Amino acid sequence: TQLLEQSPQFLSIQEGENLTVYCNSSSVFSSLQWYRQEPGEGPVLLVTVVTGGEVKKLKRLTFQFGDARKDSSLHITAAQPGDTGLYLCAGGRGGGGADGLTFGKGTHLIIQP
């Protein structure tokens, strides 16, 4: 079973601060996605990374895929209350046959005004 460990599990910071959350695994993934989920909603895709060492930026969010494609990080600059939510990383199982995503347990992020 491919497991994704996310840390920290919970994070509460003040508006304007920077933060980094991590997604780690002992397995190699063909790709890795980050989703954001708000209460009562389904997860919404933020980014997909597929190449080891890849860095993608989405406004104040910076995503990095580890060189060995086993880990990823999400860095948020100048966090805002609207960034509050559950951040999920999900690894592509890849290979032949049925595909699907393996999700981590998520990081619960609260940005206090």
Added chain:
Amino acid sequence: GAGVSQSPRYKVAKRGQDVALRCDPISGHVSLFWYQQALGQGPEFLTYFQNEAQLDKSGLPSDRFFAERPEGSVSTLKIQRTQQEDSAVYLCASSGSRRTGRNGELFFGEGSRLTVL
């Protein structure tokens, strides 16, 4: 519709009752997934369809869980003789890609919250 639609949004069942949860994916999407999300946790994979074929049901927790997608569009997740540990949000997602997880995006519904008393 424009997105993935799930019904009912909320379901309360007495222990031992059967329940059926419906998912209406984005029109034309080939792949359909069911996930179970416990409170405060990430989604856990249950089963996967490519068109009408159920290609992977390895995540279904017991033989009380059954999913179907007979015409390759709408899917139903059925739980027989519900137990308290079945209480969770059941998320449906669809994708236009046969190789979701590589470059494809999963589009999730809002989920069906099941509470078993």
